[in-house]
Amino acid sequence: MTEINENQQFLTDLEKKLWNAADKLRSTLDASQYKHTVLGLVFLKYVSDSFYIRQDQLKAQFQDPEHDYYLDPEDFDGADSEEYQQELNTELEERDYYTEANVFWVPQQARWKFLQDNNKTVIGGAEITLADGTKKKFSSIGHLIDNALDAIEAVNPKLKGVLNKLYTRLQIDQTKLGELIDLVATIPFKHQSLDSKDILGHVYEYFLGQFALAEGKKGGQYYTPKSIVSLIVQMLEPFKGRVYDPAMGSGGFFVQSEHFIKAHKGRIGEVSIYGQEYNHTTWQLAAMNMVIRGIDFNFGKEPANTYTNDQHPDLRADFVMANPPFNMKEWDTGVKDDDPRWVYGKPPSGNANFAWLQHMLYHLAPNGSLGLLLANGSMSSNTKGEGDIRKALVENDLVECMVALPGQLFTNTQIPACIWFLTKNKGERTSATGRKLRDRKGEVLFIDARNLGYMKDRVLRDFTQDDLNQVTETFHAWQCSPDCHSREGGNLLEYADEPGFCKSVKLPEIQKHDHVLTPGRYVGAVAEEDDGEPFAEKMARLTSQLKTQFKESDRLEAEIKNNLAGLGYDV
Template sequence: MNNEEQEFLNSLEKKLWTAADKLRSTLDAAQYKHTVLGLVFLKYVSDSFDIRREELKAQFQNPDHEYFLDPEDYDGAESEEYQDELNSELEERDYYAEANVFWVPSQARWQFLQDNNKTVIGGAELILDDGNKLKLSSVGHLIDNALEAIEVDNPKLKGVLNKRYTQLQIDQAKLGELIDLIATVPFSHDSLSSKDILGHVYEYFLGQFALAEGKKGGQFYTPKSIVSLIVQMLEPFKGRVYDPAMGSGGFFVQSEHFITEHQGKIGEVSIYGQEYNHTTWQLAAMNMAIRGIDFNFGKEPANTYTNDQHPDLRADFVMANPPFNMKEWDAGVSDDDPRWQYGRPPSGNANFAWLQHMLYHLAPNGSMGLLLANGSMSSNTNNEGVIRKALIENDLVECMVALPGQLFTNTQIPACIWFLTKNKRERTSAYGKKLRNRKGEVLFIDARNLGYMKDRVVRDFTQEDLNAVTSIYHNWQTSKPINEQDNTVISTKVERSPTDYCDVPGFCKSAKLEELQKHDYVLTPGRYVGAAAEEDDGEPFAEKMARLTGQLKTQFEESDSLEGEIKKNLAGLGYDV
C-alpha cells in the first residue's frame, strides 16, 4: 500500500470513529458497535449498487457494447420512452447478480435514507418509486426497514443483519446526524477497490471496539498479527477451512488475503465456522458477505459442544482462538463423546476439549493451529497431563510456539500456539510444498522476545517477526535439520541456504520424542531451546575474569576517593557528615 492509499484509509478511520463517538454517550460499546457497523454495511452495499448502476448506464449508452440501447428506436435519447426503458433496464436484478453485487431495493438505497431521515422523526408516510406507500415511525424504523428489504432480496443474508435500530434508546435526531455523516464516507478510490476499503474499515472498527469493550470485546476479536501468523504457517491455499470458535471471522479473512497474495483462487476454499453468540455470528456473516466469500456457519448460532453445526466435516485446515481456560463447558456433553479420543477433558477447563474437538474434525492430511493458555503446555491437573501425553505418543504435535505477553486487548494470560497434524509423513502440501518425513519430531519456537509495544498496554508483531517464525517452521518441514546432518551446534551467523533449518539456541529447537519423554511430556519451548548463545569475543575466560576483576577494584578505589572529596566539601559548607 502506497502513502497516498494509507493516508486515504487513515482519514476514513478518523471520520468513521467520529461517527461512533456521536453515539458513545448514549450507547454502550457493544450496542454502538452493531449500530455503526450496520450503517457502514448499508452505505457500502448502496455505493456498490450505485457504482454498478453507473457502469450499466454507460454500457447501455455505448454503441459498441452488447447492452446498447439505440436511441433511434425510441425517438431519441431525450425522449420519455427512451428514459423509461433505460431506467427499467437499470432496475433488472440479473445485471447486478452477474457482477456479484447485492441487489438494493429503492427504500434501502443510501440516498433514500439521507433524504428521509429528518422526515420520519415522529412518523411519516413515504411514496416509493413503484408507487407503493411506506409508513415509518422513526429513523430507527427507516433503517430497520432498509435492512429487512435487503435481506428479503438477498437470501444469503437472511438473519445476518442486525435489525434492532427501532429498539435503540437514542435520540432520533442524533441517529439522523449519523446517517448524514456516514454519507460523506467514500467507498471508491482510484487504486483501492470498494471491498478493500470496507474490509479495512471493518477490521479497524473490530479492533477499536475490542479495545472499548475490554475483556468482553476480546471474545469476538483476535489480534490481526496472531491470526496472520497462524495463517502464514498453515498456508490454507485450497480445501476446507474450519473455525469452531470463529468470533467475527478473522481467520477466514486472513486466509482470503493469503490466497489472493499468492495468486490462488478463492473458489478453491470452502469456509466453515461456528459461533455461540448471536450478534457475533452476525458480525462474522456480514464480514464474509462484504468480501463476497461463500460460507457455511451452520443453520444458527450454537454451542460447539452440544450442538455441533458441522458433525460430518473433516477439514483440511482448522484454526481457532477459543476462550482460554473456559469453565463449566461440559453441561449436556457425554463422557464417552467420540471426540474425546485421547482422554476426557476436565470440567474446570475446556482447553483440551477445544483441541480434541478440532482434531476430531481434521482430515487425515489436515493441519491445525490454535491459541491456548500457556498452562496447556505443562499442566498435569485433572487428566490434562494424560491427554497431552497421548497426543505426543500418537505423534500429533508438530510445532509449539511460545508468544510474548500483552498481545491481547482482553487478557494478560500468557498464550502459546499449538500446531498439530495427523500425517507427518513425506507428502505434498495444499500449497504445493514437498514436506519431508517428520515422524517422531516436534519443533519448538520461543517467540517471547519478538514484537514491539504498539502502545502502553498492547504488544504487536512486525511483518519481519511473522516472517522469522514462519520461515523457521517451513524450513523445518521441508529440510532435514543441519544439526542432525553434521552433529554440530550451528550459530545464527553460519552461512547456509535460506531454506535450510538448524537449531538456534534460545529461539528454536527440533526435538525427538525421547527428549519429550525425558521432560515428562511438557511442551514449553523454553525447556528445549535453551539460552541464546553468547557471542565469543576471542578472549580466554581466565584472562577476561582477571581483567574485569581489576577494573572492578579500580572502580571501587575511585568510588572511595570521590566519597572522601564529597564529605570534605560538605564539611566545608557546615554540614556534619
C-alpha cells in the same frame, strides 16, 4: 509518499474521523448496543456504495458503442429523448446485471440515498413515496432502517435471519440516530487503489477492536488481532479444501484465508468454509462478513454451543483454525464423559483448553493441519489430567510446532498466549499447496517469538509483516525437503536451529522435560559473539578492573565528604 503509505494514511485518517465523531453518539447507548447499531449501518452503506459503483459501470457500458450492452440512441430518437432515458433507467434497474458481477442487488428503499434523503423527514412519523409510486408510512428513523434491512433480506436469501433488525427498538433520541446516518455517510468505499471490500474489512476490524476495548473481556470474545490470524493462515496455507473454525467469532480466519488465496492467485471456489458460533449476534456478523465477500459458507442451522450441539458432526476438515475463549470454565454441562472426541483423555471441567484442542483434532482430516491459539498454561499445566492429555498428544506424534507469543497482543486480556500446530500425518507427502514435505516423525519445532513485534501504542503490541514472515518461513523451511520451493517459486532457506529463537527437538528430549511444550525450555539463550579472549584471562582482567573501580569510588566518596565539611555540613 509511496502508494502503501498513502493507503495506510487514508485508513488511519478514516479511523480517527469515525471514532472521534462517534464518541458523542455512544453516550446514549452501551458498547454492545452501539456495536451492532454502527455495524449494521456500515453494512448498508457498503452494499449501497457497491451497488452505485456497479451502476456507474453499467451506465458507461450502455453508452459505449464498443460494449455488448450498448444502447443505441438512434433506436430511441436520440440520447436526449425521454424514451431513451426511460430505457436506460429501466436497464439500470435490472437485477441480473448486478448479480453477474457478484454485487448485491439493493432495493430502492434500502439504498443509502433513500435513507439520507428521508431520515430527517420521518422523525415523529411520515408517509414516503417509493420509487414505484406507492406510499409507505414510517414511524421513525429506526423503522426506516429496519425496513431497508428487511428489503435486502427479501431479495438476498443467504441473509435470511442474519441481519440485526433492532433499530425500531433502540432507546435513542431519533435526531442522534439521524446524526449517526450522516456520520456513516462519510465512510468512502471508493478509492483509487484500495478495494472497497478491503476498506470495509478495515472499518469492521477497527470498530471490532475498539468495541473489544470498550466492552472489556466479553467484547473481545469475537475479536482476534489481525496479525495473529495472518500468522496462523500463513503457516497453514489453506489453499484448497475444507476450512473449519469451531469458535469463529466474526469470521476473521475465513476473511484472512480469502486474502491469502487471492494473494497467491488461487481460487476461492476451491475452499469450503465451515464455522460455528454460540453468540447469536456474533454469528450474524460472521455471516454478513462472508456474504459481502461472495464467499459461500456453512455456519450450521443456527448459533449453537460447540460441545453440546455440534453443527458439523461428520465434518473432517483439511484446515482447522480457532481462537476460542482462554481457560473457559464450566464448559462441559451436558457433555458425556465418554464423548467420542475425548480420545486422549477427558478434559477437566474447570478448563476447556484441551476440550477445544481435542474437538478440533476430532474434526481434522487424516492429512489435515490445525492451528489453535491457547493460553500459555496449556503448554505446561498438570492440573486434573491436563499433563496426561498433553503427554498422549506428544506420544502419538500429533504436535508439529509450538509458537510462544509476546504479551500485550490482545485488547481484552493480558494472559500470555501460544499457538499449537498439530497434524495427523508428519510423513513425507505433498501439501495442499504443492509443497514437498519431508518425513518429520518424532520431531517437534519450537519457536520462541516473544521478542518479536513492536508497541503500536501504550498498551498494545503488534507484529510487523517481517515478523510474521520470519516465523512462517522458519516453519516451512523446517517442514520441507531440501528441494522445496516457496509459494512464490523461489527456494526456501535451509532450516537451522537458532539459539533463542527456534529449535527442532526429537521425542526423547521432550520426554526428559516431562512433555512440557514451552519453547523457552528448548531454544535456549541467544548465543553471544565470541571475542576470542579465554574465560580465565577475561575473569582475571574484569576482577582487576572492578577492584580499581572500587578504589576510585572510595576516593571520590572521601573527597565529597571533605568538600561538604568545608562548607560546614556534618557528614
